[in-house]
Amino acid sequence: MTRITGVRVHDVRFPTAAAGDGSDAVNRGDYSATYVELATDGPLTGAGFTFTNGRGNELTCAAVRALAHHVEGRPLADLWADPVGFARSLSADVQLRWLGPEKGVIHLATGAVVNAVWDLHAKEAGKPLWQLLADLPTGKLVGCVDFRHITDALTPADAAAILDRGRDGLDARRAELERDGLPSYTTSVGWLGYPDDKVRELARSAYADGWRAMKMKVGGEPADDLRRARIIRAEIGPDALLMMDANQVWEVDEAIARTAALAEADPYWIEEPTHPDDVLGHARIQRAVAPIRVVTGEVAANRVIVKQLLQAGAVRVVQIDACRVGGIPEVLAELLLAAKYGVPVCPHAGGVGLCELVQHLFAFDYLRVGTSLDGRMVEYVDHLHEHFTDPVRTRGGRYVLPREPGYSATMRPASVAEFRFPDGPVWARSGKPG
Amino acid sequence: MTRITGVRVHDVRFPTAAAGDGSDAVNRGDYSATYVELATDGPLTGAGFTFTNGRGNELTCAAVRALAHHVEGRPLADLWADPVGFARSLSADVQLRWLGPEKGVIHLATGAVVNAVWDLHAKEAGKPLWQLLADLPTGKLVGCVDFRHITDALTPADAAAILDRGRDGLDARRAELERDGLPSYTTSVGWLGYPDDKVRELARSAYADGWRAMKMKVGGEPADDLRRARIIRAEIGPDALLMMDANQVWEVDEAIARTAALAEADPYWIEEPTHPDDVLGHARIQRAVAPIRVVTGEVAANRVIVKQLLQAGAVRVVQIDACRVGGIPEVLAELLLAAKYGVPVCPHAGGVGLCELVQHLFAFDYLRVGTSLDGRMVEYVDHLHEHFTDPVRTRGGRYVLPREPGYSATMRPASVAEFRFPDGPVWARSGKPG
Numbered sequence: 001m002t003r004i005t006g007v008r009v010h011d012v013r014f015p016t017a018a019a020g021d022g023s024d025a026v027n028r029g030d031y032s033a034t035y036v037e038l039a040t041d042g043p044l045t046g047a048g049f050t051f052t053n054g055r056g057n058e059l060t061c062a063a064v065r066a067l068a069h070h071v072e073g074r075p076l077a078d079l080w081a082d083p084v085g086f087a088r089s090l091s092a093d094v095q096l097r098w099l100g101p102e103k104g105v106i107h108l109a110t111g112a113v114v115n116a117v118w119d120l121h122a123k124e125a126g127k128p129l130w131q132l133l134a135d136l137p138t139g140k141l142v143g144c145v146d147f148r149h150i151t152d153a154l155t156p157a158d159a160a161a162i163l164d165r166g167r168d169g170l171d172a173r174r175a176e177l178e179r180d181g182l183p184s185y186t187t188s189v190g191w192l193g194y195p196d197d198k199v200r201e202l203a204r205s206a207y208a209d210g211w212r213a214m215k216m217k218v219g220g221e222p223a224d225d226l227r228r229a230r231i232i233r234a235e236i237g238p239d240a241l242l243m244m245d246a247n248q249v250w251e252v253d254e255a256i257a258r259t260a261a262l263a264e265a266d267p268y269w270i271e272e273p274t275h276p277d278d279v280l281g282h283a284r285i286q287r288a289v290a291p292i293r294v295v296t297g298e299v300a301a302n303r304v305i306v307k308q309l310l311q312a313g314a315v316r317v318v319q320i321d322a323c324r325v326g327g328i329p330e331v332l333a334e335l336l337l338a339a340k341y342g343v344p345v346c347p348h349a350g351g352v353g354l355c356e357l358v359q360h361l362f363a364f365d366y367l368r369v370g371t372s373l374d375g376r377m378v379e380y381v382d383h384l385h386e387h388f389t390d391p392v393r394t395r396g397g398r399y400v401l402p403r404e405p406g407y408s409a410t411m412r413p414a415s416v417a418e419f420r421f422p423d424g425p426v427w428a429r430s431g432k433p434g
Numbered sequence: 435m436t437r438i439t440g441v442r443v444h445d446v447r448f449p450t451a452a453a454g455d456g457s458d459a460v461n462r463g464d465y466s467a468t469y470v471e472l473a474t475d476g477p478l479t480g481a482g483f484t485f486t487n488g489r490g491n492e493l494t495c496a497a498v499r500a501l502a503h504h505v506e507g508r509p510l511a512d513l514w515a516d517p518v519g520f521a522r523s524l525s526a527d528v529q530l531r532w533l534g535p536e537k538g539v540i541h542l543a544t545g546a547v548v549n550a551v552w553d554l555h556a557k558e559a560g561k562p563l564w565q566l567l568a569d570l571p572t573g574k575l576v577g578c579v580d581f582r583h584i585t586d587a588l589t590p591a592d593a594a595a596i597l598d599r600g601r602d603g604l605d606a607r608r609a610e611l612e613r614d615g616l617p618s619y620t621t622s623v624g625w626l627g628y629p630d631d632k633v634r635e636l637a638r639s640a641y642a643d644g645w646r647a648m649k650m651k652v653g654g655e656p657a658d659d660l661r662r663a664r665i666i667r668a669e670i671g672p673d674a675l676l677m678m679d680a681n682q683v684w685e686v687d688e689a690i691a692r693t694a695a696l697a698e699a700d701p702y703w704i705e706e707p708t709h710p711d712d713v714l715g716h717a718r719i720q721r722a723v724a725p726i727r728v729v730t731g732e733v734a735a736n737r738v739i740v741k742q743l744l745q746a747g748a749v750r751v752v753q754i755d756a757c758r759v760g761g762i763p764e765v766l767a768e769l770l771l772a773a774k775y776g777v778p779v780c781p782h783a784g785g786v787g788l789c790e791l792v793q794h795l796f797a798f799d800y801l802r803v804g805t806s807l808d809g810r811m812v813e814y815v816d817h818l819h820e821h822f823t824d825p826v827r828t829r830g831g832r833y834v835l836p837r838e839p840g841y842s843a844t845m846r847p848a849s850v851a852e853f854r855f856p857d858g859p860v861w862a863r864s865g866k867p868g
Binding site for chain 1: 451490526533535536541582583682712733735738745
């Protein structure tokens with residue numbers, strides 16, 4: 001019987017700020033991971049992480065240490081028998097909970113630890129995580145969902161009905177994903193830090209590589225946003241999808257006006273138009289800018305926020321995040337909530353390793369929950385995959401379905417050593433972070 | 435010209451968990467403070483803190499260190515000239531913001547630092563903070579309010595109108611507060627960790643001391659909640675106010691049923707009936723349990739949540755917190771939002787030093803914003819005041835208006851030394867935290 005014997009955490013930071021990669025209206029950082037390794041008394045090591053933006057990664061690392069006593073010494077079989085009880089032992093810790101509750105540093109760290117446990121579950125089963133989940137009987141899957149504070153919108157019976165329906169046609173959907181891969185869109189074309197020529201060249205090259213959906217950042221000067229939107233639209237033609245991402249920079253009324261001013265470039269969606277906690281604000285924006293879709297979720301603090309976005313009709317696409325919330329039990333709750341309300345899920349990715357994680361969530365969602373590819377895409381950002389032992393692969397604008405056992409979260413030891421902050425060679429050479 | 439020369443942070447923890455003080459449906463901790471001292475090149479030292487619940491206080495301390503570069507070396511006059519710009523240099527830091535945004539560990543730490551700067555502003559003016567604020571011209575006060583992401587509910591013009599009206603009768607209200615003190619209620623009677631006899635004796639003794647409003651914790655077993663409610667109601671008679679606090683433990687539908695089951699004890703309000711992020715849930719509960727008031731706010735992450743609680747009619751009393759949000763500029767936004775929507779503010783207190791802080795906010799709110807005492811009370815908990823150099827004083831169930839310059843946030847050096855974790859004598863003797 002496998003037992004978890006120790007929790008190691010590494011502060012890993014990549015010096016991306018200087019290049020302008022990942023720059024948007026409110027963020028300019030060094031893409032970083034709070035990287036967790038769970039040692040066991042067997043041959044397996046669990047890997048999980050949360051993504052941060054540079055400075056402050058030491059806080060999520062310290063939060064992992066504060067949570068470690070909930071996992072150290074635990075038999076893996078016990079955590080598998082009661083996955084929600086385990087996840088809540090972290091998120092409802094009687095002292096640490098005050099620091100959230102279920103949000104911010106403490107919840108990011110919870111996600112890293114819980115995800116690392118699920119990496120172990122999948123490795124022990126010898127399956128990629130998407131398959132471990134998709135193969136589970138409905139009763140067991142329902143027992144993996146954190147329903148706390150969402151039962152007014154989604155009951156265990158609702159979840160069971162959705163997951164049972166998801167068994168119909170499962171084999172055909174799986175064969176389809178294995179053959180065709182996962183539909184996706186690319187965010188690598190239009191960071192705010194990039195000059196026009198680079199944006200044009202990237203859009204052209206993404207189109208040539210088969211991408212038919214791509215995202216640009218907005219929220220800078222109105223004239224700059226519109227000029228860049230026209231450049232990309234000219235490159236990709238009228239049929240490809242162009243998404244726009246404001247990264248929370250606008251007031252509610254401003255979001256409505258600014259989205260209208262960009263309508264000529266035919267945005268498929270406007271992402272994070274205002275503060276991520278503003279459910280009612282998003283609802284008002286969605287009513288005003290329809291048929292343009294309002295989407296958000298990459299920093300939705302927890303399932304209670306996602307529940308309300310759906311209840312209020314505030315979004316037409318939900319962007320779940322693999323690390324922002326408390327790991328698989330909470331992600332499952334969000335996928336099922338979206339299915340209950342009939343809203344497609346397009347997971348947030350990018351950063352460090354988020355693409356590696358969300359491909360599993362997307363595949364499971366298609367196989368057992370959402371069961372449609374209509375309006376569903378995984379985000380893709382072409383950064384930092386080389387640091388993972390089982391990196392995402394894309395072919396013609398689609399993700400290739402992952403095959404290796406686990407959650408694809410394992411980083412290469414050489415990368416951890418090279419980029420560890422502050423003692424890794426990269427930081428020792430370059431000095432202070434951006 | 436005073437300049438801030440350094441930021442010191444102390445991890446101060448009081449071993450309250452063992453006594454059952456502060457125990458409720460979801461928290462059982464060692465009341466703690468992330469205590470910040472701002473050294474200057476002059477005679478003044480600024481003090482500020484955020485309250486935490488024991489383990490994890492090291493995280494908010496580390497977050498203060500991560501934010502310190504935004505304040506070190508800054509002339510105090512610059513921070514006074516642009517108080518919102520300064521506060522947002524912390525809350526909108528392009529790398530740290532990802533860890534919230536504006537919530538959890540990073541925002542608790544922001545509150546501690548920004549409040550310490552306001553303690554310096556008040557000390558430099560030689561006034562208690564409530565008076566510094568109440569004396570300011572409307573234009574300057576409006577310039578101290580963080581309106582970001584709330585302008586759909588409160589504009590600077592709205593705020594100016596409220597604050598201008600607040601000048602009428604100001605002198606009379608101030609004389610009233612100086613003569614009569616601040617109305618308050620006590621939460622020291624009914625923690626879940628206390629046995630019935632202790633609850634009965636505390637209710638009786640609080641009533642004898644002049645308290646006519648007191649709060650009990652609920653959210654345990656239904657029969658226990660009702661039995662304790664009957665005990666307190668029997669002691670305090672039909673006219674005194676009995677508040678009930680569920681500390682977020684219920685689902686939305688459960689909250690409605692459980693509140694109905696306690697109605698025979700005539701609760702004045704039901705506090706934190708469900709998850710603090712659930713604006714729509716609170717709105718549904720408020721509609722169902724009226725005329726019992728739904729109240730929340732002590733862990734409302736930021737002004738965007740408070741805005742929505744008001745927009746949705748989800749609460750009939752707002753409980754602002756002095757340390758949960760990003761300091762005075764955000765607290766001012768919350769006070770003004772409540773005034774705009776005509777909802778009274780009853781600040782959250784207790785913990786470590788929260789009473790010391792919120793008395794200033796309550797007095798300012800009465801003097802310039804809410805301008806009525808109808809339905810307004812400060813929470814009072816009789817714990818840990820002896821560790822402050824300017825502790826709250828009460829007389830006949832009311833706070834005495836504070837007089838010393840500053841924000842009453844300064845802890846006694848001997849207390850900091852005694853309770854510092856893990857090296858203070860208390861912790862060196864007692865060993866590990868609860």
